[in-house]
Amino acid sequence: MAVKIPNTLFEQLRQHGEQTYPHECCGVLVGEFTDEAEKTVTSVVPCGNTRTDSLANRYHISPAELVKIQRDAMLAGCDIVGFYHSHPDHPAQWSETDLAEAHWTGCSYLITSVENGSAVLTHSFVLLGQEEEKHFEDEVIVQLSQK
Amino acid sequence: MPIKVLIPTPLRPYAGKQAVLEVTGQTVGEALSDLVAQYPDLRKHLFSEEGKLRSFVNVYLNDEDIRYLSKDTTPVKETDTITIVPSVAGGR
Numbered sequence: 318m319a320v321k322i323p324n325t326l327f328e329q330l331r332q333h334g335e336q337t338y339p340h341e342c343c344g345v346l347v348g349e350f351t352d353e354a355e356k357t358v359t360s361v362v363p364c365g366n367t368r369t370d371s372l373a374n375r376y377h378i379s380p381a382e383l384v385k386i387q388r389d390a391m392l393a394g395c396d397i398v399g400f401y402h403s404h405p406d407h408p409a410q411w412s413e414t415d416l417a418e419a420h421w422t423g424c425s426y427l428i429t430s431v432e433n434g435s436a437v438l439t440h441s442f443v444l445l446g447q448e449e450e451k452h453f454e455d456e457v458i459v460q461l462s463q464k
Numbered sequence: 465m466p467i468k469v470l471i472p473t474p475l476r477p478y479a480g481k482q483a484v485l486e487v488t489g490q491t492v493g494e495a496l497s498d499l500v501a502q503y504p505d506l507r508k509h510l511f512s513e514e515g516k517l518r519s520f521v522n523v524y525l526n527d528e529d530i531r532y533l534s535k536d537t538t539p540v541k542e543t544d545t546i547t548i549v550p551s552v553a554g555g556r
Contacts, residue, residue, distance in 0.1 A: 341555055341556075343552070345552075350473070368553070368555070371555070374555045374556050375553070375554070375555035376553060376554060376555050377551070377552070377553040378551075378552040378553070380522035380524070380529060380549050380551060381524070381527065381529065383522075383549040383552060384522075384524045384527065384547045384549055385527075387470065387472060387547065387549060388470065388545075388547065391470065391483060391484075396473050396483070397472065397473060398473070400552050402554060402555070404556040405556075407556040411554075412554065412555065412556050414554050414555050414556070415554035415555065415556075416554075417554075418520075418551065418552075418553040418554045418555075419554060420474065420520045420550035420551060420552075421472070421473065421474045421550055421552065422474040423473060423474055424473065424474065426554075447509075448509070448518075
């Protein structure tokens, strides 16, 4: 399992977490599934966090935003291949909430730990299995030097 | 005339691996019924055992959430597009 992402886009999503610190950031990864075990990100779409009641430890992307991103991606011959969010002052590891609220099987969920305003680690997890037995597996992030 | 339905990536394995499908119906509910009639494997991914849309499944008619229209009785016409998007949320 691997997600390939150009360096510039990788830095973009990490910086998003710094910009929104101490709140969680979130966004969508658009690209293509190269094969069943690999995907390549071609663009990153930063989204607003609609969880205004708990911005520091929850995120939610507006479905209306997802509809538009999915439509634009498909028109461009791409797909939604994953999502990203940050964990302010918390490890770059999926939480029970992350798993409970994840429903895009096969997609990557990138998590960046942001400590005191600086992005530290970014890890990727791929969601596998049907809803009742879904689980995350670690996924390799392959940074590409050129977009 | 058919109505277009955009299928998100996680549901495509249950929809003939297709991104866009065509269905018929006079309402969103009828259109979704036609969808799961064509692709029965989709049913449990969209609906609960009681037949209600699962809580994490969002259905949009063009740019509007059907929850804020007339839900499954929302009328549809041939130029409409139905988009299905599972929710995206989480947090530490």
